Amino acid sequence: DAGITQSPRHKVTETGTPVTLRCHQTENHRYMYWYRQDPGHGLRLIHYSYGVKDTDKGEVSDGYSVSRSKTEDFLLTLESATSSQTSVYFCATRRNDNNYGYTFGSGTRLTVV
Amino acid sequence: AQSVTQLGSHVSVSEGALVLLRCNYSSSVPPYLFWYVQYPNQGLQLLLKYTTGATLVKGINGFEAEFKKSETSFHLTKPSAHMSDAAEYFCAVSGDGYALNFGKGTSLLVTP
Numbered sequence: 001d002a003g004i005t006q007s008p009r010h011k012v013t014e015t016g017t018p019v020t021l022r023c024h025q026t027e028n029h030r031y032m033y034w035y036r037q038d039p040g041h042g043l044r045l046i047h048y049s050y051g052v053k054d055t056d057k058g059e060v061s062d063g064y065s066v067s068r069s070k071t072e073d074f075l076l077t078l079e080s081a082t083s084s085q086t087s088v089y090f091c092a093t094r095r096n097d098n099n100y101g102y103t104f105g106s107g108t109r110l111t112v113v
Numbered sequence: 114a115q116s117v118t119q120l121g122s123h124v125s126v127s128e129g130a131l132v133l134l135r136c137n138y139s140s141s142v143p144p145y146l147f148w149y150v151q152y153p154n155q156g157l158q159l160l161l162k163y164t165t166g167a168t169l170v171k172g173i174n175g176f177e178a179e180f181k182k183s184e185t186s187f188h189l190t191k192p193s194a195h196m197s198d199a200a201e202y203f204c205a206v207s208g209d210g211y212a213l214n215f216g217k218g219t220s221l222l223v224t225p
Binding site for chain 2 (some may be wrong): 033058099100102104
């Protein structure tokens with residue numbers, strides 16, 4: 001969707017290196033989310049943010065940290081990448097009204113070798 | 114915590130047959146429920162959602178789902194499958210922080 005841009009789209013990195021994925025939105029949405037998608041597991045919530053500098057952990061937060069210094073950007077950092085973090089990562093935002101509308105990014109395919 | 118369970122990781126139907134994908138939810142509060150579709154190597158597309166009001170929800174591409182509180186279910190149906198319906202389908206429920214909690218997905222195969 002045009003409202004969310006994830007970067008990079010693809011990345012290969014080595015075990016033990018730090019990696020940062022970026023999610024940028026232009027919709028001024030308050031809530032933002034990071035998910036990982038793995039075969040047989042669906043999408044699992046890593047972290048979410050409910051405002052600038054306000055974040056909380058999701059189901060699979062170990063090994064990940066996030067930051068949100070501006071409304072439009074939500075960063076996901078793997079401090080020391082492991083092979084188990086090879087996955088497709090999706091960012092999402094939620095509309096600010098009560099319509100329960102969500103926008104998903106196109107995903108980042110991360111391979112840790 | 115709010116969660117969903119999708120029954121059947123793989124479902125196969127013939128073209129023209131009824132599609133039924135099952136989803137049961139667990140929620141301590143009135144649930145907001147969603148169905149998404151994902152085509153190979155693509156992102157997520159919303160099929161339909163239930164928030165309040167009518168329990169039979171119509172979505173895109175001829176899909177619909179019915180919220181049944183007594184059965185804690187939100188099954189997805191389509192009267193007649195098309196080859197183009199082959200994809201991965203995810204049921205989700207809104208949880209803490211309005212985050213969507215997804216099921217593990219059901220892969221739909223449509224055979225000629």
